Amino acid sequence: MISVAIVGGTGYTGVELIRLLASHPQVSVDLLTSRGQAGVRVDEVFPSLRGVSELVYQDMDEATFAALESSDVVFFATPHGVAMQHAKRLTDAGVKIVDLAADFRLQSLSAFESWYKHSHVCPELLKQAVYGLPEITRDQLKSASIVGNPGCYPTTAILGLKPVIECQNAQSKRLIEPKIIVDAKSGVSGAGRKAELGLNFAESADNFKAYGVTGHRHLPEIEQGVEQLLGSQFPHRIRFIPHLVPMIRGMFSTIHLSLTDAGTEINWQQQFEDCYASERFVDVLPAGQYPDTRSVRASNRLRIAVYQDSAHHELTVLVVQDNLVKGAAGQAVQSMNVMFGLDESLGLSHVPLVP
């Protein structure tokens, strides 16, 4: 059994990791830490876990640290800035790390520091870190010791753009115009488990709004995805606007692309289907079928629909995922499976919850 520890297990990604890993046949979750809830049983904080786990949250003291060092893998389900504090010591001890926050997502130090207002304490480890998007970085993940788990929005944007950028690269000519618009919508759980007036039910229910219009931390991550992960041969400008939807889980990205003349010649439905033919967590819907977020609720599936209007030089890509699964904890487990050479779907076979 792989011994797993979760640092910061009181947030939504933490409890989701526990939910998913409970069905993983080769993993044992042995340690949970929390500053705020140290000494409290996890099933007191989350009565949903009664009968599932009897662990007690540990404070981050030396004994806990020693226990972390004897884990096989540590998931950081913490705010930004925590994982990097502990990464060196843990990797030195041979422990693998998956950070669900942003410490190891952006390869560019300056991008990290300007968007997150943190200086990075281990830039040398950042260089080794692998971006945990198995559909793109599977090979690197196999030998990774530190994984930066992608942000939720970037997962939808990068996977939604992958067939397009790859096709464009393959043809070495622009198939889409430089401007890429990602009009994205997220459920409220994406904001985390916290007391915040704007997240109060009476504030956010029966309501819809945009946020982060002037700049959102996931923008540089999407840019990195297009430029470095997908290695676009052509420069692109990403216009990213996130919105808040009165639903608990779910993320929907509407990607508006403009086709060049050459781009109108492509059968994009076919491109997308081919691109993801062997991926079990990415589902390209048949032509004419459009996704809704509940079709992936509580599962690690991400579904994509493509709508091509060559007459108007338009290509619209619709992407849905559960922001807490493929957009966070599920993807982290998927990366872990790759890191340990396991079947990628272990712990991730949940059928979406409908209704």
Next chain:
Amino acid sequence: MISVAIVGGTGYTGVELIRLLASHPQVSVDLLTSRGQAGVRVDEVFPSLRGVSELVYQDMDEATFAALESSDVVFFATPHGVAMQHAKRLTDAGVKIVDLAADFRLQSLSAFESWYKHSHVCPELLKQAVYGLPEITRDQLKSASIVGNPGCYPTTAILGLKPVIECQNAQSKRLIEPKIIVDAKSGVSGAGRKAELGLNFAESADNFKAYGVTGHRHLPEIEQGVEQLLGSQFPHRIRFIPHLVPMIRGMFSTIHLSLTDAGTEINWQQQFEDCYASERFVDVLPAGQYPDTRSVRASNRLRIAVYQDSAHHELTVLVVQDNLVKGAAGQAVQSMNVMFGLDESLGLSHVPLVP
């Protein structure tokens, strides 16, 4: 024009007072106070009020206090314990007070102090205070200088029980058994405008729960209503259990009563209709029709349905209201109208919002 001030105008009852009073032809809202938002325009905090009010929240300094003293009426839309601090000075200045918190609800000092964990600073004013439930205390309200605006749950319970207790008193014999069960359900706005984890959308949406099972502050208020306001000749025990419903506004109370043999002889539908025949804000539904909360949303209406099953000695009373209107701000305006000798429906003619 009646000059109105609202102390603590950043909560839900505060903004609801502003909404209702904006349509009141004889009132001018001239002053808003807030500690946390002093100096900020009300329409920055509530963009819904852009074009409605340009007031700036005032801190509670001496200048503000002087302005309060020259108001005709001050609404306290504050937490418990604030209104009583200022009541003496304001009433001495001839200003009328409507407290939407609990400072002037409970006539019993000991009940107040044990349930609210405050000692009361002006017990002599408490004696003068009138409970602001016009359907019961209209006459006293006409000359009241301090009004304790009822709690939301007690409004439904007391008005739902009024025809029963009055009929029982009139007959001087028990028509219902001593035990009264009030199984009540409230929308989330009832908890106030605040950052609290349990109120987070992701915690409270798609969820239902009971709370306050071991005791809720509205219990002694319901008891007082039955015993003193309605003057029950017979003792009753109230069993009150509130629940939280994933909706913004709305309150639904299911009152379970057991009829005595004598009680089964009464035509309760008729009793309820007669009792409220001349009340414009209390609507007794025709026999066989059952209420939903949206039928009163955003309005000062309270609707009641009665279901009598004499064969089983059962009487069920269903009561709905908008917790922020008839359950709070609307009722406060209604009482104010009575206090100033105005038509009771001024500022309260909003048609319920459906859908």
Next chain:
Amino acid sequence: MISVAIVGGTGYTGVELIRLLASHPQVSVDLLTSRGQAGVRVDEVFPSLRGVSELVYQDMDEATFAALESSDVVFFATPHGVAMQHAKRLTDAGVKIVDLAADFRLQSLSAFESWYKHSHVCPELLKQAVYGLPEITRDQLKSASIVGNPGCYPTTAILGLKPVIECQNAQSKRLIEPKIIVDAKSGVSGAGRKAELGLNFAESADNFKAYGVTGHRHLPEIEQGVEQLLGSQFPHRIRFIPHLVPMIRGMFSTIHLSLTDAGTEINWQQQFEDCYASERFVDVLPAGQYPDTRSVRASNRLRIAVYQDSAHHELTVLVVQDNLVKGAAGQAVQSMNVMFGLDESLGLSHVPLVP
């Protein structure tokens, strides 16, 4: 008093007209018709209207028709294709008509017939009809006898684009690129009051989806708005994608525009503020403030925010409205006020409902 009749008063726009007109001091709603509910009181179908209206739905027989002919204005809150059946007879009788469906929206017969699959029975009346968007067609509305009330999405798109197209026209040069993307989101009430599986709460709550991706009837209406109403000197392509949000009321349109070099020179915030300075129902938010749909809930306000990123040649316009008010019934009342020479805000002074 202006005598009003509402044909098809059992849908959401019908009941919303009743709600709004109940507060209109110069109007009396005297007649409601419904085929399905003929003979039934309106307050049985909508208990929210108990105490507001005692009207009984009339079938569309000859007596009803005679009564319609003696009305001053008839609102058609019916499906497409109904108003045009009756328009000739009513206008011959001197009755004004406001159609909330699409019969008199599109001036192009061929557009109407291809999008709505109806042949138009009174194309000569269509030519006289005025598109009921007072912020643009106020002058024509003053003498209109038939008004085509705009669709909900087109209202947000056309008013959101008005300052841009007008400025571009004024300068006689392209300020924005031809492609206009309207990524729009609507609450569920926009689909109407009907039994439909996809609208079932268990299907649409906690869910988000796009629809009409391959073409939506509001597209030709937005195009007509840009080309004819706003008289754009330059051709534009509208890419319109609507989405369904799990909320009852509210509409949010995110309009993505690309600025030309000349366009980056404009201070768009100023343009928008100037454009709507004298409009009481269109509110341009201060720079840096972004709207949410609840800030207009239950009111006739439409709010707009503009975000300009000249470095990237981007202009983003965010528009919110209540789809049933400014997007339907409220706008119809506003047009009626213009038609009858009344103050435009009569019956429309409702403060938005927050929370």
Next chain:
Amino acid sequence: MISVAIVGGTGYTGVELIRLLASHPQVSVDLLTSRGQAGVRVDEVFPSLRGVSELVYQDMDEATFAALESSDVVFFATPHGVAMQHAKRLTDAGVKIVDLAADFRLQSLSAFESWYKHSHVCPELLKQAVYGLPEITRDQLKSASIVGNPGCYPTTAILGLKPVIECQNAQSKRLIEPKIIVDAKSGVSGAGRKAELGLNFAESADNFKAYGVTGHRHLPEIEQGVEQLLGSQFPHRIRFIPHLVPMIRGMFSTIHLSLTDAGTEINWQQQFEDCYASERFVDVLPAGQYPDTRSVRASNRLRIAVYQDSAHHELTVLVVQDNLVKGAAGQAVQSMNVMFGLDESLGLSHVPLVP
């Protein structure tokens, strides 16, 4: 592998059976039938099942019937009245039946026929049928060939009352008064997957109401549960009032009991804990902890809290479950496991979904 067929697989209980059985290691779902969707793939109707099942709905023709006869077990996820049409032929062929509708719930023919307005076509099979509530009827289920799967409300009521009635029986004296009040609340999915105006999101969201006040089909089932399943030595009257909560899944029953003097002597917390100590799907919460529906969402758990107020002779039992799992499909799978001698938790190990 046990070969499973699901008749009527297009409703919520049908799709939930598929979701649960997909994780059952000893079961293969081989056949789905549907009249309305015959010939359509299940994953077209439910895109959530893409990658999970490629079955095509079969019409109920002779070939299908032959296939049903070669199944090991047939689940009827149909409306009332269907299972009994086919029960004889299938049981004659040695096929086990689990009916998720009401055909085999009520042992009393007259109760069935008066509440369901059907005459029963196989009363002789009804006598053999076992009520599928394993916590009570486990022994009978082991050899059952026809199982009537309990209604959702009765599951909460009967399991919530089991420790009380059993204790009362054990002591052979009344511990609670005859009147039992079940004030129950259900999510909207309980009404089924159907197009119905009252279930429209715009009708049921942000709303709360009672229904079935004058009588609900689950009442005789609860009565049967108390009298026959639990074998109460004392007569009881059940007062059952269901309410509709604006949430997708979840059921909450508040059971109000009055204790006799003898009843106040009992430590009910202990009684409940002892009663369910060995049940893995029934969780008695520690004293002072109260349940919410999301703590069981998407899982087969049912949680119970007990609140005892001996001073007032009151006992309150709070029960939560997911109405589609323990209240329907999960319970059906649990019974199937018992019928086939399998570990009762196979296919039912889903951790509740929070948030």
